[in-house]
Structure formats: C-alpha cells, structure tokens
Amino acid sequence: MTGEPVTLPVTLRVNGAERPVAAVAPWTTLLTVLRDELGLTGAKRGCNQGVCGACTVMIDGEPVRSCLSLALNCTGRDIVTVEGLAPAGALAPVQQALAEGNAVQCGFCTPGILISAHALLRRNAPLSVDEVRAGLSGNLCRCSGYKKIVEAIVRASEARP
Amino acid sequence: MKIADSFVVAAPVERTWRAIRDPQVVGACLPGCEEIEAVSPTLYRARIGVKLGPIAAKFAAEVEVLEEEPPVRVVTVTRGEEGGRASNLRSDNILTLAPADDGGTRVSYEADMTVTGRLGKFGFGVMKKKAQSLASEFAGNLEARVNEAASGG
Amino acid sequence: MEFVRPDSIEAAVAALQAEGAACLAGGATLVAMMNADLVAPERLVSLRDVAALREASRRPDGTVVIGAMRRHRETAEETDLRDGQRVLREAAAQIANPPVRNMGTIGGSCAFADPAADYPPALVAADARFALAGAEGRRTVPAGDFFRDWYETALEPGELIESVILPPAPAGTVGSYTKLARVAGDFAIASVALALGMDGGACTHLAVAVGACGPVPARRRDIEAELLGGPLGNAEIGRLTDALAEAFDPVDDVRASAGYRRRVAPRMVRQAIGEAMQKLGETQ
Numbered sequence A: 001m002t003g004e005p006v007t008l009p010v011t012l013r014v015n016g017a018e019r020p021v022a023a024v025a026p027w028t029t030l031l032t033v034l035r036d037e038l039g040l041t042g043a044k045r046g047c048n049q050g051v052c053g054a055c056t057v058m059i060d061g062e063p064v065r066s067c068l069s070l071a072l073n074c075t076g077r078d079i080v081t082v083e084g085l086a087p088a089g090a091l092a093p094v095q096q097a098l099a100e101g102n103a104v105q106c107g108f109c110t111p112g113i114l115i116s117a118h119a120l121l122r123r124n125a126p127l128s129v130d131e132v133r134a135g136l137s138g139n140l141c142r143c144s145g146y147k148k149i150v151e152a153i154v155r156a157s158e159a160r161p
Numbered sequence B: 001m002k003i004a005d006s007f008v009v010a011a012p013v014e015r016t017w018r019a020i021r022d023p024q025v026v027g028a029c030l031p032g033c034e035e036i037e038a039v040s041p042t043l044y045r046a047r048i049g050v051k052l053g054p055i056a057a058k059f060a061a062e063v064e065v066l067e068e069e070p071p072v073r074v075v076t077v078t079r080g081e082e083g084g085r086a087s088n089l090r091s092d093n094i095l096t097l098a099p100a101d102d103g104g105t106r107v108s109y110e111a112d113m114t115v116t117g118r119l120g121k122f123g124f125g126v127m128k129k130k131a132q133s134l135a136s137e138f139a140g141n142l143e144a145r146v147n148e149a150a151s152g153g
Numbered sequence C: 001m002e003f004v005r006p007d008s009i010e011a012a013v014a015a016l017q018a019e020g021a022a023c024l025a026g027g028a029t030l031v032a033m034m035n036a037d038l039v040a041p042e043r044l045v046s047l048r049d050v051a052a053l054r055e056a057s058r059r060p061d062g063t064v065v066i067g068a069m070r071r072h073r074e075t076a077e078e079t080d081l082r083d084g085q086r087v088l089r090e091a092a093a094q095i096a097n098p099p100v101r102n103m104g105t106i107g108g109s110c111a112f113a114d115p116a117a118d119y120p121p122a123l124v125a126a127d128a129r130f131a132l133a134g135a136e137g138r139r140t141v142p143a144g145d146f147f148r149d150w151y152e153t154a155l156e157p158g159e160l161i162e163s164v165i166l167p168p169a170p171a172g173t174v175g176s177y178t179k180l181a182r183v184a185g186d187f188a189i190a191s192v193a194l195a196l197g198m199d200g201g202a203c204t205h206l207a208v209a210v211g212a213c214g215p216v217p218a219r220r221r222d223i224e225a226e227l228l229g230g231p232l233g234n235a236e237i238g239r240l241t242d243a244l245a246e247a248f249d250p251v252d253d254v255r256a257s258a259g260y261r262r263r264v265a266p267r268m269v270r271q272a273i274g275e276a277m278q279k280l281g282e283t284q
Helices: A031-036 A093-100 A109-123 A129-135 A147-159 B013-020 B023-031 B122-151 C009-016 C030-035 C074-078 C081-091 C106-113 C119-125 C219-229 C233-245 C258-279
Strands: A007-016 A017-024 A054-057 A064-065 A078-079 B002-010 B033-040 B043-052 B054-071 B073-080 B087-099 B103-118 C003-006 C020-025 C043-046 C056-057 C062-069 C130-136 C136-140 C147-149 C160-166 C174-180 C190-199 C202-211
Touching: A007 A031, A017 A031, A054 A109, A054 C081, A064 A109, A078 C147, A093 A109, A093 A147, A093 B013, A109 A147, A109 B013, A129 A147, A129 B122, A129 C136, B002 B122, B002 C009, B013 B023, B013 B087, B023 B122, B033 C030, B043 B122, B043 C147, B103 B122, C009 C020, C009 C130, C009 C160, C020 C030, C030 C119, C030 C147, C074 C081, C074 C106, C081 C119, C081 C174, C106 C160, C119 C202, C130 C219, C174 C258, C190 C258, C202 C219, C202 C233, C202 C258, C233 C258
Parallel strands: A007 A078, C003 C043, C020 C043
Antiparallel strands: A007 A017, A054 A064, A054 A078, B002 B103, B033 B043, B043 B054, B054 B073, B073 B087, B087 B103, C056 C062, C062 C160, C130 C136, C130 C160, C174 C190, C190 C202
C-alpha cells in the first residue's frame, strides 16, 4: 500500500447494538472488525475471497459476505451475525434444528450456514430440498455434511406454526 | 506455461540477428520495458511493467544469455521479481533465425514461463493469452524497426 | 489508501479523477482482489450512497435503464425486463450464489469484464448500451464496443458506469441465457445469450452472443442479418455456429480446455435456439 493509510473512526450497528471502533483502515473488511475488534468470532475467515461462505452475515436483512464488505462501507447498516440469532442465549429454531439433526461436523461452516438458513426460513413456507440447496449454494461444508444440514433446515421450515 | 510462435521480418538473417542482440533495440520493442542496460555482453537488466485489467505489476528482470550460435540461435533465461510484492517470474527462451523467402528472416521463439507469488493466484489461462499478445506486439515492433532500418529510415 | 463516499454522480466523478482512484461498487470482485493483494487502489470511491445508481426504470417505449449499482438479485427479479430482454434476468440469476447476488452489481461486474462472466454476453445479445460519466461529460457505448479485450473495457481513467440501457425487445421475442459450468454459480465454461423471434416459420429477430470463449463475447451480426426472414433449420444454425467459431479464442484453464470449449459452444448455441423455438411454438 502506498502513502499513509487514512484510518477513520467508525460506529457499526451489530446485533442491535451501536459498536464504536476507533480506527479502521480503508481496506479493513467487516469480517476483520467483527472478529478482531468486536470479539464476535462466530463468522469465520475461510477463503477471504467470497467463495466459501463461512463469513456470511446479514446486512439489512440479507445474507452477504463479510469478507467482501469493507467496514467503512457498512456504517448505518443493520448487521446481524450468528451471535445475534440467539441474543438471550436460547437457541433460535434454526440452531435447534441443526443441533437436533446432528447437522454439525467440524462446525467451521455452521455460522454461515445458519445465517443463510435463517434468511431462507423467513419466507415462512415449507421449503423443498431443492430450495434449501439453492439457498445454501453459497456455503461450502468441507466435511461434506450437506445431507443432514439440508434435512434439518427442511424440518425447521415444516415445524413452524 | 509455454508459448511459441514465429514471424517474418524483411531483412536478411545477419541484420535481424544484430537487431535481436542489441539490448536497446530489444528494449524499445518490448511492450512495457521502461529501461534496459547491458551489464555484460551476456547479461542484461531491465524494468518491465505488465498490466492485465486492473492488475498492474512492475518487475526488475535479468536476462542472461546461456548459449548462442550467431546468427541463428540464442538461448536465454529471464528472471524477474516484483519488488516487495512477492511475485516471481522465470522464462526459459529459445530464439531461432532462418532465411525466409524474398531474402527475409523467419524468427521463431519458444518460451516456457512460470509465475509464482501473488500473480500466480491469477488464472494461467488468461495470463497465457496476455503473454502471447505481448509476444506478437514485440514481433510487430521488431519487424517495423528492422524494416525501418532496412529502408534507411 | 483513502476512502471516500460521495452522494452524487458528479461528486463521484470528481473523486475518481485522482491518480490510482477506483470505484467500489458491491465489492464482490474488488475486495476479493484487495484481499488477495492483487490490487491496492490509492483511493476507494464508494458508490454506495449515490442513490441514482441504484434505480431501474422502464420507459414507455420499452427501453429499460438499469443503474450500475443494481445488484444481481434485483436484476434477476426485474419484471421490467420483458420478452428478449429477459436474457439479462436469466444471466443475473445464474451468477454465483445468493449472498454474492445480494452484493455484486451490474456495473461492478461489467467494469471488471471477466471473459467468463455472465453479463457481457447477455448485454451484447440484448443490444444494450453503457451510459458512462466522466470529467469530460457523459457518453454511451454499445455493449459490443464496451468489452474490448481480456479484462479491458472502453472505460477511460476517471470514468464510471452510470447505467446499462436495454432497447425495447420486439414483442413476442424470447430471451434466454444458458450456462455450462462445473457447478451452479461458477464462472462459465461456455455460455450462450440469445434473443429470438419467429413468425410463421420465419426468423424475425436473432441475436446470439457466446461467452467465455474469447476475450469478449462472440457475436456475428452479419450472419444473423442474413438469416432474418428465413427458416432456422440445421443448415442456417450451422452457418451461424461456424461463423461464431471463427470469432472464438478460448483459454485453457482449470474449468476446461480451449478445445473442449470450441466443441461444446456450437452445440450449446444449437440447443439454445432449439429450446427458444419450442418456447415460441415453432418447429425447427
């Protein structure tokens, strides 16, 4: 990088709370701020290229890559990480479904899967296997444990009132 | 990755050879070559800039002549490194000259290149196309230069 | 490196005039390249707050204008794209995966001009134009001239894409985008963007652009023009695919060899035309 980096103070709204960060460089991603500055280590740094999906968070209600989002571009947005799915410590239905379905192996992809699944389940209709697969197509599981993950999310979509 | 091609210049083999072994001529014909100096008759140093879409790289390169059979064949190796940016390139090159029709010269080249470091992350497929287009640009420039010299320009 | 976030096109263009400045659109490509240390712009000009770039609209004559910051997901769902223009919806729907479609923008993707990306052939087949804004003012460039070479476009330094403009598609035409990829959402091995109209066995509208088989989308308007007014049988389609093949210059890469691309692309064109004719209720 040439020249002096111009760092800026920034306040991000994460899981409903305003979180100030003193100095953020232009190239710093949201993922880095979440993990290294705010201690929210749920979102994972996998490929850092937007391919693997382990860093997926919601911005303004939509799943996006936190590794491809620059922190300075996220002010004024509503950011929800996997920690925000269970604010009071009780598991969200989608988390409960993955736990009950043994749909976790190493767990590295799980936070990203949960965010994508959460967005899918907001449609409030039973989901087909194909719909879940399409919805999770941006989340890779290196353990290749897709079957149980997809089944758990289908069940969660059917269980809702 | 390997690239190979040939082109014809309208000058006899001897004159074409002199042009190809003159670092100032080669430097002027090489796209992106910012400077070139002869350290010895068989070692040259050059600064070469390469651009592929938004990616720009500047290499400090060294060209060493390993073997030559004037005026028909020269074998060189090019090694380049990209300052602090941790990319390296190496290219093993063979250039041969042969008489062509009408008193011209057919120049054939083969190069076997490797790129490592940050630029190695970028797909080789397109890099090879870029290398081919740089080589054909070089050929066009050299041809124009030799022809210009031939016509006394 | 510095970061600026202008709130108008004029301010964005002004900010872009600095040496080493680059637009930040959705970040799906630029930030990935920054993370890989492939690029390091000296100034990032975020287009996030330029509201005008986020809009899409349909004019009474059927022209559709899509702001450069429209995301792939929005374009995939754009009901203003009708008839042959739907080629662009189908292309947008096949880019990457849901989270990336929520981020990536049509302007960002086109400015990067990956030869295996989905928008370039779709826009070339739709006869779209790019509206560009720079310090010298505004201009429009046909999609066929915008994509110039491997990762090179007609954008001048200090210029940005304001929108893409799709002309009205004749009523009753169909648009389709077919992509062959290793897995859904990957960059294309080869792709075919098509807009087709038929009337009583005669071709009334034909635009075919092949992606991922050269530096820019391959299209042969000369042959398309010759085929208008007649049937589209095996012989006619063969003339078109032969001509398209002359325009191919495919790469060998991890996705497929150049030879495979040359073999598969003409078959994809034939298949895409056949499927479009079926949709139109025409027999081949």
